[in-house]
Amino acid sequence: MAATTTEFPPPSYSTSFFPVLIRVAKDQVINVSGLTSSKTGLKKCSRDKNRYEDPQVSRDATTKASDQQEEMALLQLFALNALELTAPAANDIVINYRKKGWVQLSGHEGAFSPAGYGTIWKRRLASDDTEVKAYRALMLDLTRDLVPRFYKEVEYKGDYYIEMQDLLEGFKDPSVMDIKMGTRTFAEQEVKNQTPRPDLYQKMVAVDSGAATEEENSIGAITKLRYMEFREQLSSTSTLGFRIEAVKYGQTPPVTNHKFVKTKDQIVETLSRFLSRRETAKSQITNRLRLIRKAIEKSPFFQTHEIIGSSILIVFDQFKAGAWMIDFAKTLKLKDGMRVDHMSPWQHGNHEDGYLSGLDNLIEVFDSVPTLNSEAT
Numbered sequence: 001m002a003a004t005t006t007e008f009p010p011p012s013y014s015t016s017f018f019p020v021l022i023r024v025a026k027d028q029v030i031n032v033s034g035l036t037s038s039k040t041g042l043k044k045c046s047r048d049k050n051r052y053e054d055p056q057v058s059r060d061a062t063t064k065a066s067d068q069q070e071e072m073a074l075l076q077l078f079a080l081n082a083l084e085l086t087a088p089a090a091n092d093i094v095i096n097y098r099k100k101g102w103v104q105l106s107g108h109e110g111a112f113s114p115a116g117y118g119t120i121w122k123r124r125l126a127s128d129d130t131e132v133k134a135y136r137a138l139m140l141d142l143t144r145d146l147v148p149r150f151y152k153e154v155e156y157k158g159d160y161y162i163e164m165q166d167l168l169e170g171f172k173d174p175s176v177m178d179i180k181m182g183t184r185t186f187a188e189q190e191v192k193n194q195t196p197r198p199d200l201y202q203k204m205v206a207v208d209s210g211a212a213t214e215e216e217n218s219i220g221a222i223t224k225l226r227y228m229e230f231r232e233q234l235s236s237t238s239t240l241g242f243r244i245e246a247v248k249y250g251q252t253p254p255v256t257n258h259k260f261v262k263t264k265d266q267i268v269e270t271l272s273r274f275l276s277r278r279e280t281a282k283s284q285i286t287n288r289l290r291l292i293r294k295a296i297e298k299s300p301f302f303q304t305h306e307i308i309g310s311s312i313l314i315v316f317d318q319f320k321a322g323a324w325m326i327d328f329a330k331t332l333k334l335k336d337g338m339r340v341d342h343m344s345p346w347q348h349g350n351h352e353d354g355y356l357s358g359l360d361n362l363i364e365v366f367d368s369v370p371t372l373n374s375e376a377t
Contacts (some may be wrong), residue, residue, distance in 0.1 A: 119164065133333075135147070135148075143302070146324060148165040148167055174250075175275075178245040179362065180310075187332070196222055200227040201221045204227055235258075240267075241362075242362050244267065268369055281316040286363060289366065292325060296359070305340075308330035309330040
């Protein structure tokens, strides 16, 4: 079978992108090889035929190399926009530059791609606009600053994408953690069929040969609900209401083998390694988690939606930290008049998901992570 290549649409930049570029362009020298100055309004520099500078601003050309690389990439993109070049040309510069520091932490391979400055594309099924509906509603909710900013839906050659904020933009070599929230990470509709399945029985006993009951062993089959609940019990999902999905430590590749991190002590150890025992990062993250907790309690969106398979993305570098709610592909609006508190135990039909229970436990665990400052006191 021939290999397939994911083709993403050309970049479509948010309106917030251009003021950033314009502001930087007023202070910097633009180095765009092979471009003419006829459309840019930029004056050619006599020292270098490929160098252009803002005629209103002069600046010493000896800029620090670490700053110049990032600034030049932005300015090149600004110049390309001013020249009205074709999308593929802009796409090459943006993608080639941004992929050097861009990370897909978890999810299906090829589902995400860096787009313009500060934006990403997320592929969605043409037949399922659940996540688009969720993000549109969230942009009108009081939690809108606690989720990625949604810009628009993109259709390209028959495929559909969500254009949204890149939460990693502005961080330098960040450590990143994806935490799957809730005591239940499967939708109720996924487990409606109560027919026992041999394939699910084989999957379960392959992981834990002693997990099946005597009856299940005798028939050699289990229901989808039984299998999904078994899978939740392998991690901290069923007991704590969250599980660590994936981690990236600084410049190292992502680590995704955390499915058996289950006990509180194991989670504390993982979080301690993730935070590198930094008190400031821990404090900023826990404050952000408490802000999310407070907002969810008052949110009309969360009161009227079942939140399944959603994550909290935690990011920090040497200078700052943040946390956002992400992944709403399984988030469904409840029937009119129905409400959930995200804390009550789940029974089939009540749509409770344990999101807030998990968030409370996550905050408590973060609070207990030792740091250098806390050990000194």
